[in-house]
Amino acid sequence: MTNHLGEAELKVFIDLSLGYFATVTGTAAQAHSPRIEFSRPEFSDFTGMVTLGGIADGCVYLTLGRRLLEDLLRRLGEPDLSTANCLDLAGEITNTIASNARGHFGHRLTISVPSPYQRAAAEQLPLPPTRFVLPLKWNNHPADLVIALRPDAPAPTA
Amino acid sequence: MNPSLENEFLHRSAAAEKPEPQLRLSPLEWRLWGAVDGLTSLAELARRWDLGGEALALVAGKLKTAGLLAPAEFTLAEYQAAIQTADVPAPAVEPAARKYSASLKRRAPVGTPAGSPGTGGSGSGSAAPGERGLSFQLRPLIDFIIQQAGGGTKGQLAVYRVFCQVPHELLLKSRITSLNLVGDNFEIQDLALKSRLLEATRTVLGVDYR
Numbered sequence: 001m002t003n004h005l006g007e008a009e010l011k012v013f014i015d016l017s018l019g020y021f022a023t024v025t026g027t028a029a030q031a032h033s034p035r036i037e038f039s040r041p042e043f044s045d046f047t048g049m050v051t052l053g054g055i056a057d058g059c060v061y062l063t064l065g066r067r068l069l070e071d072l073l074r075r076l077g078e079p080d081l082s083t084a085n086c087l088d089l090a091g092e093i094t095n096t097i098a099s100n101a102r103g104h105f106g107h108r109l110t111i112s113v114p115s116p117y118q119r120a121a122a123e124q125l126p127l128p129p130t131r132f133v134l135p136l137k138w139n140n141h142p143a144d145l146v147i148a149l150r151p152d153a154p155a156p157t158a
Numbered sequence: 159m160n161p162s163l164e165n166e167f168l169h170r171s172a173a174a175e176k177p178e179p180q181l182r183l184s185p186l187e188w189r190l191w192g193a194v195d196g197l198t199s200l201a202e203l204a205r206r207w208d209l210g211g212e213a214l215a216l217v218a219g220k221l222k223t224a225g226l227l228a229p230a231e232f233t234l235a236e237y238q239a240a241i242q243t244a245d246v247p248a249p250a251v252e253p254a255a256r257k258y259s260a261s262l263k264r265r266a267p268v269g270t271p272a273g274s275p276g277t278g279g280s281g282s283g284s285a286a287p288g289e290r291g292l293s294f295q296l297r298p299l300i301d302f303i304i305q306q307a308g309g310g311t312k313g314q315l316a317v318y319r320v321f322c323q324v325p326h327e328l329l330l331k332s333r334i335t336s337l338n339l340v341g342d343n344f345e346i347q348d349l350a351l352k353s354r355l356l357e358a359t360r361t362v363l364g365v366d367y368r
Binding site for chain 2: 014042130132149
């Protein structure tokens with residue numbers, strides 16, 4: 001039994017992530033050549049993550065540096081650039097992407113409520129080892145969108 | 159970026175694999191200590207972390223002096239596999255698709271045995287001369303998957319779906335830690351890995367790669 005998310009469906013997460021930056025900030029994020037990684041994952045300062053269930057088993061996360069989030073907070077008119085606000089924003093970005101993804105997939109794919117993590121906490125998470133990493137750059141700040149699926153998932157019931 | 163950093167590959171020294179509990183390092187020093195794998199250049203780490211190469215070189219120098227990190231050593235084949243891709247900057251998504259298309263045009267038809275004339279496999283890769291008949295090149299398989307899936311991001315995602323089906327330990331046994339670190343002429347020696355890759359390709363794409 002394999003994951004039942006095809007390429008076009010996985011690409012939805014990429015399009016939604018790129019769409020977030022363009023829509024919310026008016027400045028598009030650039031996508032660079034993706035990597036497929038099998039080694040220990042690396043995280044930036046803050047990570048927003050959703051777990052997937054149903055027709056796929058794994059997670060999708062966006063890991064971003066503090067400078068990107070501070071820049072984004074300023075764009076959003078938020079003067080408080082504290083760690084707590086950066087963490088909230090990492091979760092909020094992922095929440096927006098997850099909400100739109102739920103609208104796309106409906107009940108076929110279960111998408112969890114997003115969880116925000118700082119680097120040390122993210123590094124403790126047991127994640128699938130094979131990851132699709134899409135490097136993004138928004139306003140000259142790097143970030144990574146990561147899709148990490150487990151090889152086996154339950155078959156669709158409907 | 160300091161060009162010499164492109165050739166600076168480090169790994170944790172044997173003595174430092176389990177650091178003393180009282181060892182104190184800065185966050186960046188710990189980050190570098192945790193990230194080195196002997197296959198990723200300092201220049202690549204600096205790019206990933208959006209840091210100046212000189213700053214990272216200073217940190218690396220300190221950890222080397224302290225005996226925590228040591229320069230990685232390679233066989234010629236491993237060096238060629240690592241250094242080929244370390245020199246290549248990351249292109250944007252669409253140019254990457256074009257690069258793969260161009261790569262496909264340069265190659266012999268898919269299915270040509272590795273090491274045959276026209277595959278571009280002679281003179282590099284990890285196979286010993288007598289083992290070429292048993293190995294096969296990874297890059298043509300990746301190109302095949304990308305082409306079958308329509309190229310571009312979808313093609314890359316199809317490659318990801320295939321590799322998701324391959325047991326992690328088989329990839330690490332062949333020292334494949336990232337597809338970006340695999341040189342154009344990397345040849346798979348492990349028959350179990352080859353078999354699982356072909357099976358996964360069939361499962362994901364519904365076609366056989368011969």
